[in-house]
Amino acid sequence: MKGVLYLIPCPIAEDTAVSDVTPTANQRVIDSLDYFIVENIRSARRFLSKSGYAKSIDQARFVELNEHTTSPTEIAKMVEPLLKGVSGGVISEAGVPAVADPGQAVVELCHKHDIRVVPLVGPSSILMAVMASGLSGQSFAFNGYLPIKEPERSKTIKRLESRAKTERQSQLFIEAPYRNIKLLEQMIKTLQPETRLCIACDITSASEYIRTATVAQWRKNTMPDIQKRPTIFIIG
Amino acid sequence: MKGVLYLIPCPIAEDTAVSDVTPTANQRVIDSLDYFIVENIRSARRFLSKSGYAKSIDQARFVELNEHTTSPTEIAKMVEPLLKGVSGGVISEAGVPAVADPGQAVVELCHKHDIRVVPLVGPSSILMAVMASGLSGQSFAFNGYLPIKEPERSKTIKRLESRAKTERQSQLFIEAPYRNIKLLEQMIKTLQPETRLCIACDITSASEYIRTATVAQWRKNTMPDIQKRPTIFIIG
Numbered sequence: 001m002k003g004v005l006y007l008i009p010c011p012i013a014e015d016t017a018v019s020d021v022t023p024t025a026n027q028r029v030i031d032s033l034d035y036f037i038v039e040n041i042r043s044a045r046r047f048l049s050k051s052g053y054a055k056s057i058d059q060a061r062f063v064e065l066n067e068h069t070t071s072p073t074e075i076a077k078m079v080e081p082l083l084k085g086v087s088g089g090v091i092s093e094a095g096v097p098a099v100a101d102p103g104q105a106v107v108e109l110c111h112k113h114d115i116r117v118v119p120l121v122g123p124s125s126i127l128m129a130v131m132a133s134g135l136s137g138q139s140f141a142f143n144g145y146l147p148i149k150e151p152e153r154s155k156t157i158k159r160l161e162s163r164a165k166t167e168r169q170s171q172l173f174i175e176a177p178y179r180n181i182k183l184l185e186q187m188i189k190t191l192q193p194e195t196r197l198c199i200a201c202d203i204t205s206a207s208e209y210i211r212t213a214t215v216a217q218w219r220k221n222t223m224p225d226i227q228k229r230p231t232i233f234i235i236g
Numbered sequence: 237m238k239g240v241l242y243l244i245p246c247p248i249a250e251d252t253a254v255s256d257v258t259p260t261a262n263q264r265v266i267d268s269l270d271y272f273i274v275e276n277i278r279s280a281r282r283f284l285s286k287s288g289y290a291k292s293i294d295q296a297r298f299v300e301l302n303e304h305t306t307s308p309t310e311i312a313k314m315v316e317p318l319l320k321g322v323s324g325g326v327i328s329e330a331g332v333p334a335v336a337d338p339g340q341a342v343v344e345l346c347h348k349h350d351i352r353v354v355p356l357v358g359p360s361s362i363l364m365a366v367m368a369s370g371l372s373g374q375s376f377a378f379n380g381y382l383p384i385k386e387p388e389r390s391k392t393i394k395r396l397e398s399r400a401k402t403e404r405q406s407q408l409f410i411e412a413p414y415r416n417i418k419l420l421e422q423m424i425k426t427l428q429p430e431t432r433l434c435i436a437c438d439i440t441s442a443s444e445y446i447r448t449a450t451v452a453q454w455r456k457n458t459m460p461d462i463q464k465r466p467t468i469f470i471i472g
Contacts, residue, residue: 007367007368017261019259019260019261020259020261021259021261021357022259022357023255023256023257023258023259023260024255024259024260025253025255025256025257096363096367097367098366098367098368098370098373099363099366099367099373099376100373100374101373103367103373104370104371104372104373104374107367107368107369107370108370108371108448109370110370111370111447111448111449116446117368117370117446118368118444118446119364119365119367119368119439119446121257121258121357121358121359121364121440122357123357124360124363126363127332127335127360127362127363128355128357129355130334130335131243131332131333131334131335131339131343131355132243132334132343132353132354132355133343134334134340134343134344134345134346134347134353135340135344136340137334137335137336137337137339137340138336138340138380139377139378139379139380140335140377140378141375141376141377141378141405142375142376142377143375143405144374144375169377169379203355204357208354210352210353210354210355211347212344212347213347
């Protein structure tokens, strides 16, 4: 019998305990595993230790899945234990695996091999931003990072604004946190005054800040200091 | 001081315990509240009772927010207690509020009144389907329900297929569960053979079924019996 691939969420914010943002039931799954496919071994070990992993972390097997391990051969090797009946867990640096984070390549190969994939519940800043934005949750799109170079960048912002209006689909995106303020300034300048913009920052943290207002209102308000803080932007 | 609006997820599947799919920390929030804005009062009372609500359910105040209560006056009334300093919780029938579920109207008004909105962690079939699909989680869109009538329906399926390819954006949608098989048959017929289709059914339940394959493969396989079972479809 083949193993099962579990997708194991971990906290997003440094200041939250594992039990604050994941169900206790996840721990039963984690404790049953000795094989982990992880974005970063050090963070994954720290997560297992914080979560109170019932086995010896030193006896567990870790392989890294990130931007440095993308060759089909490497991915195939990660799936080998599952084909042999060993179950495994995917753990990313923060939040849920395979959504705006590594994991997808292994999941994809598991489906090709008829290996069962089981997602567990945990914090997703994307989903929680939609929930708390007051913008449409009946139709929404996560677009990842915007292009860095102009004119592609401005064009993309305008295209997403237009799609948000014509299709009534909330448009989410992210930026490297050290470029957050620059992006925010650009949006406040570029977007139409009546367009609504949600800034959702440090989700699940004590410093969580989620605020939706029209661009006209943002122009009058004091801007939140979101520099270097993980932030989801939503145009709606 | 104004109250806080908490968005409180509940289980998706009938056969899962509250603690299986929500963090224990949510319970502290729930126990602190006496005011609930809910999709259905009976289900919300049952959820509070199952979760072990520390206060008397009969003393708590419930108002319904659903397709029958959408007038601005009704929404404004729901927000009044929050303006007076009472915190409240939004609870939908299943899963997370305000995403493919009621809640958004109240959240929107809270932002207008500068009332803090706090989303809690819980199960979302949309997010979990993306995680477990093996399709792109770097860019994805939830499109809600497809149009029921032809030719709009076929046109929408083709438009989403084309967008999934040209923009490399996974396209999610749902259908009324009793029409699931009909939709699936239509997609198998309409989509290109190389297009990948994920069927994610009964997420978090013991009967959970998540499988991604190309349309060509689905044509050869036995179809899963997804009739009347909540299902997320993803084209990628």
